[in-house]
Amino acid sequence: MINFQYLRTTTSKSALALLSKDKAAKFLAGGTNLIDLMKRGVTTPEKLIDINHVPLKQIELKGDTIIIGALASNTAVAEHALIKEKLPLLANALNAGASAQLRNVATVGGNMMQRTRCGYFYDTEMPCNKRQPGSGCGAIGGFNRMHAIFGTSEKCIAVHPSDMCVALIALDATVVLANQKGERKILFKDFHRLAGDTPQLDNNLKTDEMIIRLEIPINNLAKNSHYLKVRDRASYAFALVSVAAALEISDHKITDVRLAMGGVAHKPWRLTASENFLKGKEASTANFELAAKLAMTDAKGFGENDFKLQMAPNSIIEALTLAKSKA
Numbered sequence: 001m002i003n004f005q006y007l008r009t010t011t012s013k014s015a016l017a018l019l020s021k022d023k024a025a026k027f028l029a030g031g032t033n034l035i036d037l038m039k040r041g042v043t044t045p046e047k048l049i050d051i052n053h054v055p056l057k058q059i060e061l062k063g064d065t066i067i068i069g070a071l072a073s074n075t076a077v078a079e080h081a082l083i084k085e086k087l088p089l090l091a092n093a094l095n096a097g098a099s100a101q102l103r104n105v106a107t108v109g110g111n112m113m114q115r116t117r118c119g120y121f122y123d124t125e126m127p128c129n130k131r132q133p134g135s136g137c138g139a140i141g142g143f144n145r146m147h148a149i150f151g152t153s154e155k156c157i158a159v160h161p162s163d164m165c166v167a168l169i170a171l172d173a174t175v176v177l178a179n180q181k182g183e184r185k186i187l188f189k190d191f192h193r194l195a196g197d198t199p200q201l202d203n204n205l206k207t208d209e210m211i212i213r214l215e216i217p218i219n220n221l222a223k224n225s226h227y228l229k230v231r232d233r234a235s236y237a238f239a240l241v242s243v244a245a246a247l248e249i250s251d252h253k254i255t256d257v258r259l260a261m262g263g264v265a266h267k268p269w270r271l272t273a274s275e276n277f278l279k280g281k282e283a284s285t286a287n288f289e290l291a292a293k294l295a296m297t298d299a300k301g302f303g304e305n306d307f308k309l310q311m312a313p314n315s316i317i318e319a320l321t322l323a324k325s326k327a
């Protein structure tokens with residue numbers, strides 16, 4: 001670990017002012033990912049700006065929108081009565097992540113910004129286009145059991161590891177970002193990026209910006225929703241495949257549906273074609289199977305992760321069935 005300067009700030013304005021002086025500086029939130037990356041020499045910022053005392057921890061309802069501050073902890077969000085009642089999909093996804101101790105300190109903004117868990121990315125002796133553009137991709141033709149099956153590039157097949165983000169893309173969240181000039185909003189689905197030719201970029205946050213809050217519209221999907229996470233251990237393990245599924249059912253017909261997956265792409269993966277197929281149809285196993293088949297249209301395995309080509313559609317069917325069966 002290299003020596004670094006530690007700065008503490010109490011307002012987003014001063015945090016952004018400090019960042020504007022050194023765009024290579026990093027915000028320190030819970031530190032559960034950033035400090036690991038620094039210890040391994042994957043990230044080497046010379047300046048850390050501790051934002052834990054910036055008042056961005058609100059969780060509240062404003063009109064028909066739920067506001068969640070970027071520094072609210074994963075536990076605070078998952079355990080909040082408003083989130084449990086109105087957005088159980090988000091609470092369940094959060095509780096499926098990491099461990100209770102990690103969730104107590106990990107923040108919403110940090111969770112969105114966490115880096116991939118690809119082993120080659122963490123090993124500075126190995127080729128990795130994400131860590132060192134142009135050095136190659138160790139995972140293509142190497143150990144790729146945890147890797148992507150959708151939206152891959154020849155440069156990188158890593159997945160985004162978050163559970164929370166899978167629920168947020170399904171819930172049509174909006175992200176509010178700020179720089180020194182003011183705020184801008186971006187749809188959650190446009191926050192993270194596919195690897196393409198620039199695998200070093202995980203998302204569209206600019207170097208002078210900070211995540212301020214999330215805005216999530218209230219919906220009628222709370223009753224029939226389920227977050228399914230398939231992993232190697234029952235806890236403290238990243239998803240092999242995960243599915244956020246939510247249905248609004250009226251007279252046996254699906255009037256609204258949300259479907260997204262984790263562990264399968266460089267970004268949280270929304271299954272829009274499957275959603276469009278299901279809308280207006282009966283909530284039946286046959287239709288769930290067809291929706292799952294549709295979701296797999298462009299899927300591609302890389303050897304060790306070929307099992308995901310079967311696990312993914314099975315998980316979609318299971319998640320939809322469990323969402324439907326909620327009383």
Ligand SMILES: Cc1cc2nc3c(=O)[nH]c(=O)nc-3n(C[C@H](O)[C@H](O)[C@H](O)COP(=O)(O)OP(=O)(O)OC[C@H]3O[C@@H](n4cnc5c(N)ncnc54)[C@H](O)[C@@H]3O)c2cc1C
Nearest residue numbers: 029030031032033034097098107109110111113162163211
């Ligand atoms: C052993 C282990 C198991 C885990 N398992 C899971 C799991 O199963 N599922 C899952 O989803 N996650 C899992 N995690 C990841 C964990 O959720 C993340 O480490 C955590 O959410 C990151 O939040 P943080 O506040 O600690 O971020 P930090 O480590 O402080 O920061 C991460 C990055 O976000 C940036 N950042 C933080 N806040 C902001 C902001 N407001 N604006 C702009 N940039 C910001 C930082 O500069 C840094 O680059 C696991 C982590 C560990 C260590």
Ligand code: SF4
Nearest residue numbers: 118120128137156157
């Ligand atoms: S999959 Fe991406 S993160 Fe992993 S080695 Fe290849 S380039 Fe690096």
